[in-house]
Amino acid sequence: MSGRDTVMASIRRGLGVSGREAPRRQAVESRIAGHPSGLRPARGQLPPKERLELFVTMVERSAATVARVGALDDVPAAVAEFLRRHNLPMRAQRGADASLAAMPWAAETTLAIDAGPPDPASLAAVSRAMAGITETGTLVLASGPDNPTSLNFLPDNHVVVVTAADVAGDFDAVWARLREKYGESLPRAVNLVTGPSRTADIEQTLVIGAHGPRRLHVVVVGEAE
Amino acid sequence: MVESKKRVGLFVTCLVDLIRPSVGFAAAKLIEDAGFMVEVPRQTCCGQPAFNSGDRATARALAEQVIAAFEGFDYVVAPSGSCGGQLKIHYPELFRDDPDWLARADAFAAKTYELVSFLVDVAGVTHVDATFEGTATYHDACSGLRELGVRVQPRRLLGTVQGLTMKEMADSEVCCGFGGTFATKYPDISATIVAKKAANVVATGADMVIAGDLGCLMNMAGKLSRDGKTIEVRHVAEVLAGMSDLPAIGAPPRERTP
Amino acid sequence: MSAVVTSPAFKANAKAALADTELQKALALVEVNFIVRRRAAADQLPEFEALRDEARDIKDHALAHLDLYLEEYEKRVVAHGGHVHFAVDAEEARRIVLDVCRRLGAKTVTKGKTMIGEEIGINSFLEANGVVPIETDLGEYLIQLRGELPSHIIAPAVHLTKAQVAADFRRCHADLPRDRDLTEPTTLAAEARTVLRQKFLAADVGITGANFLIAETGSSVIVTNEGNGDLTQTLPKAHIVLASIDKVVPTLEDLSQLLRVLARSATGQEASVYTTVSTGPRRADDPDGPNEYHVVILDNGRSNMLGGQFRDILRCIRCGACMNHCPVYSAVGGHAYGWVYPGPMGAVMTPALVGIDKTGHLPNASTFCGRCEEVCPVRIPLPKMLRHWREREFERRLSPATVRAGLRFWAFFARHPRLYGLATLVFARSLAWFGRRRGRFRFLPFARGWTRHRDFPAPMGSTFQAQWRSRRRSS
Numbered sequence: 001m002s003g004r005d006t007v008m009a010s011i012r013r014g015l016g017v018s019g020r021e022a023p024r025r026q027a028v029e030s031r032i033a034g035h036p037s038g039l040r041p042a043r044g045q046l047p048p049k050e051r052l053e054l055f056v057t058m059v060e061r062s063a064a065t066v067a068r069v070g071a072l073d074d075v076p077a078a079v080a081e082f083l084r085r086h087n088l089p090m091r092a093q094r095g096a097d098a099s100l101a102a103m104p105w106a107a108e109t110t111l112a113i114d115a116g117p118p119d120p121a122s123l124a125a126v127s128r129a130m131a132g133i134t135e136t137g138t139l140v141l142a143s144g145p146d147n148p149t150s151l152n153f154l155p156d157n158h159v160v161v162v163t164a165a166d167v168a169g170d171f172d173a174v175w176a177r178l179r180e181k182y183g184e185s186l187p188r189a190v191n192l193v194t195g196p197s198r199t200a201d202i203e204q205t206l207v208i209g210a211h212g213p214r215r216l217h218v219v220v221v222g223e224a225e
Numbered sequence: 226m227v228e229s230k231k232r233v234g235l236f237v238t239c240l241v242d243l244i245r246p247s248v249g250f251a252a253a254k255l256i257e258d259a260g261f262m263v264e265v266p267r268q269t270c271c272g273q274p275a276f277n278s279g280d281r282a283t284a285r286a287l288a289e290q291v292i293a294a295f296e297g298f299d300y301v302v303a304p305s306g307s308c309g310g311q312l313k314i315h316y317p318e319l320f321r322d323d324p325d326w327l328a329r330a331d332a333f334a335a336k337t338y339e340l341v342s343f344l345v346d347v348a349g350v351t352h353v354d355a356t357f358e359g360t361a362t363y364h365d366a367c368s369g370l371r372e373l374g375v376r377v378q379p380r381r382l383l384g385t386v387q388g389l390t391m392k393e394m395a396d397s398e399v400c401c402g403f404g405g406t407f408a409t410k411y412p413d414i415s416a417t418i419v420a421k422k423a424a425n426v427v428a429t430g431a432d433m434v435i436a437g438d439l440g441c442l443m444n445m446a447g448k449l450s451r452d453g454k455t456i457e458v459r460h461v462a463e464v465l466a467g468m469s470d471l472p473a474i475g476a477p478p479r480e481r482t483p
Numbered sequence: 484m485s486a487v488v489t490s491p492a493f494k495a496n497a498k499a500a501l502a503d504t505e506l507q508k509a510l511a512l513v514e515v516n517f518i519v520r521r522r523a524a525a526d527q528l529p530e531f532e533a534l535r536d537e538a539r540d541i542k543d544h545a546l547a548h549l550d551l552y553l554e555e556y557e558k559r560v561v562a563h564g565g566h567v568h569f570a571v572d573a574e575e576a577r578r579i580v581l582d583v584c585r586r587l588g589a590k591t592v593t594k595g596k597t598m599i600g601e602e603i604g605i606n607s608f609l610e611a612n613g614v615v616p617i618e619t620d621l622g623e624y625l626i627q628l629r630g631e632l633p634s635h636i637i638a639p640a641v642h643l644t645k646a647q648v649a650a651d652f653r654r655c656h657a658d659l660p661r662d663r664d665l666t667e668p669t670t671l672a673a674e675a676r677t678v679l680r681q682k683f684l685a686a687d688v689g690i691t692g693a694n695f696l697i698a699e700t701g702s703s704v705i706v707t708n709e710g711n712g713d714l715t716q717t718l719p720k721a722h723i724v725l726a727s728i729d730k731v732v733p734t735l736e737d738l739s740q741l742l743r744v745l746a747r748s749a750t751g752q753e754a755s756v757y758t759t760v761s762t763g764p765r766r767a768d769d770p771d772g773p774n775e776y777h778v779v780i781l782d783n784g785r786s787n788m789l790g791g792q793f794r795d796i797l798r799c800i801r802c803g804a805c806m807n808h809c810p811v812y813s814a815v816g817g818h819a820y821g822w823v824y825p826g827p828m829g830a831v832m833t834p835a836l837v838g839i840d841k842t843g844h845l846p847n848a849s850t851f852c853g854r855c856e857e858v859c860p861v862r863i864p865l866p867k868m869l870r871h872w873r874e875r876e877f878e879r880r881l882s883p884a885t886v887r888a889g890l891r892f893w894a895f896f897a898r899h900p901r902l903y904g905l906a907t908l909v910f911a912r913s914l915a916w917f918g919r920r921r922g923r924f925r926f927l928p929f930a931r932g933w934t935r936h937r938d939f940p941a942p943m944g945s946t947f948q949a950q951w952r953s954r955r956r957s958s
């Protein structure tokens with residue numbers, strides 16, 4: 001018997017089942033097909049305006065910083081501002097995301113933006129989040145050429161752009177969007193990011209910037225409808 | 226009128242029976258003051274030492290003995306959260322696969338209470354007639370707290386003891402390290418845990434530490450006296466019954482008046 | 484090859500731990516930090532208690548349909564181009580991992596935190612076979628440098644002080660300037676970051692654990708704060724996930740509920756910094772990610788637990804709250820438990836995985852204070868399961884002969900109330916007589932352990948029952 005068959009047989013023995021019971025199969029199929037939500041915390045169910053305010057509060061509570069801008073076109077200035085404020089080299093990297101590509105980067109004459117595969121040496125990255133999650137102040141980043149996963153982790157500074165319209169109330173709302181956008185097949189990695197990297201492994205003293213970014217800067221675009 | 230009084234079977238607990246009978250008398254007084262009739266059927270132990278040592282057969286035999294002796298009462302009351310938890314929560318578990326006994330165990334459990342929660346929740350006692358000049362801190366013994374929800378009841382009644390000021394210690398809900406046979410099987414670990422508890426007690430500056438379980442009280446008293454502390458250690462029943470003039474637990478007896 | 488089990492020496496381990504002042508300093512921090520933070524996080528979410536119920540129910544449902552969810556999970560991993568390997572035991576799991584490493588000609592392997600990796604002793608096995616494993620979770624890295632087991636399931640190096648870490652760094656990072664400043668956690672963490680960054684970039688294979696497997700999507704989920712798990716799985720040629728059969732949950736919505744209780748119970752965060760849902764290897768147009776994605780699903784005796792008294796422990800989501808709140812863990816730390824899993828969950832899990840004959844101390848070294856169950860996010864009745872192990876031990880006559888004899892002696896009297904009344908009366912009276920002056924004993928021959936550390940209060944005199952009966956008779 002293969003390892004698989006042995007393990008399965010042993011599980012079925014333990015449960016006292018054959019694996020062919022129709023009601024059990026039915027239960028599993030309908031659970032997966034229906035993927036019902038459980039109790040959803042009230043804080044994730046606010047109307048749009050309050051939701052966005054809470055999102056910003058929660059992001060800040062996670063030790064990330066927030067900039068609010070009016071439109072996507074304002075993002076380059078916000079990125080430049082962030083880099084300047086922290087005395088960083090005026091250079092950042094981004095993926096192929098069309099909305100990022102369309103931004104007026106040229107207007108920021110001191111800022112160089114590089115598109116392309118991640119470079120371990122780059123100090124700052126700009127990504128576009130597919131969603132924000134209000135209940136925890138979390139950003140949702142999907143892998144792919146638009147926003148390569150390694151940009152979320154390699155550079156010391158990570159700027160994430162999220163539009164107000166993309167800020168969802170809770171996890172469950174984001175799962176719904178993922179299904180809508182990707183159907184049956186999730187992108188290779190869906191990264192839920194809540195604040196900058198940290199560790200408390202030495203005497204439980206919180207140190208920001210363990211292996212991932214030391215700074216997480218969130219640019220929230222637009223207002224809630 | 227006497228006939229109309231409900232009958233309470235006092236399960237005194239083996240430790241109180243052996244070490245500190247005054248707790249039993251205090252409990253009886255409190256229950257009688259609350260308008261009940263107290264009786265003490267012949268008894269030994271609730272069986273928890275066997276239950277917690279994995280000896281289910283003995284635990285069950287003792288449970289049957291206790292149920293048989295007490296099921297005729299309107300209520301069964303124990304001045305201990307630990308034994309109370311054994312009677313109320315764990316007895317039914319012992320009879321899970323014996324429907325006849327399970328029914329008896331359930332009925333028994335339904336009328337069984339830890340002393341102070343009985344006084345407050347069942348008897349509706351709101352204040353006691355007792356005096357103690359000084360400050361005291363209360364330790365929440367684990368089983369009473371977590372198995373039976375005893376937390377506010379003792380504090381409420383202690384709040385009505387004349388002259389007594391209550392002061393909360395840090396981590397009052399953390400175990401004192403007694404744990405029944407644990408204290409004898411792992412004395413070093415137990416001692417480390419009770420040292421933390423004693424430090425929290427001492428830090429309050431209180432004159433007295435009170436709890437509802439004699440095991441925990443003996444553990445704390447033993448540690449405090451070994452460390453040369455003069456803080457008195459008393460069972461909540463004694464304080465509520467106005468019996469604080471007795472020597473505290475582990476304290477030398479006072480000179481007897483002839 | 485699996486980690487050596489030192490649980491039989493629990494008492495000696497504990498004694499050493501109690502005498503270790505550095506360890507005691509470190510443990511004092513655990514007690515305070517984790518507990519306060521969890522409480523604060525729980526208080527901030529009004530739905531927290533209800534979510535715990537749901538988390539419990541989700542895991543129960545998943546376990547009751549485990550065979551089917553594993554099939555669904557496997558189907559979807561394969562559909563995404565990944566590989567699922569079931570491993571009956573530790574040896575098979577190690578083999579599977581080594582085979583992947585060998586086929587890819589791997590020289591170094593980076594590792595995210597994986598308790599299954601610890602359970603199967605993957606590091607020493609890889610090393611013995613010419614593959615260098617490098618732990619990248621800071622805590623795991625620290626204990627790897629020392630050749631130790633984790634002492635906590637979410638904070639593996641919680642037993643160390645910064646001075647000890649600094650000494651280890653000076654010893655192991657010998658090429659760095661000797662006079663560098665290593666006094667603060669920030670500088671220590673920065674040094675580890677720099678050293679490990681090179682390892683991430685050079686690794687051929689990345690191994691991580693999995694907090695959850697999702698049947699609906701065929702995904703593995705890791706929850707971390709450092710980002711090391713993501714660098715581990717994104718940069719190398721292959722990503723190997725080490726999981727156990729109990730990790731599968733039905734859907735993303737079920738993941739929501741588990742995430743909502745996990746971080747709050749573990750570290751008191753609203754959410755951990757990185758929750759990563761990984762599905763298969765790199766896609767055709769992906770600029771990064773592993774070319775191969777393997778999931779090893781380990782049984783190692785867990786399937787046998789499904790049918791018995793210990794099924795509930797398989798709900799465990801490894802948050803560590805039970806040990807953070809355990810007075811015994813706080814006193815002796817994780818290493819005393821003598822294997823991979825410490826604290827209350829370890830005291831239930833370890834006997835199941837390595838045998839109660841070797842681990843009898845673990846379920847016995849508990850005061851049954853119940854705090855673990857009170858905080859467990861999936862409401863595992865830990866004390867009850869510890870008691871079940873004591874029952875097994877008793878049934879199999881594994882408990883010490885002295886304990887059994889003592890119990891028999893006591894039980895005989897306890898079952899004969901009249902005899903008991905007489906015996907206790909004699910006992911109480913004589914003990915009271917001996918203790919009449921001080922009211923307590925500094926030494927008692929039959930309670931040596933007790934009186935080594937504390938006094939034993941003397942009985943007041945006659946037993947309660949004897950007094951009650953004589954009073955009532957005379958009244």
Ligand code: SF4
Nearest residue numbers: 799800802803805859
């Ligand atoms: S047993 Fe419960 S509290 Fe302990 S680690 Fe597992 S889930 Fe957390």
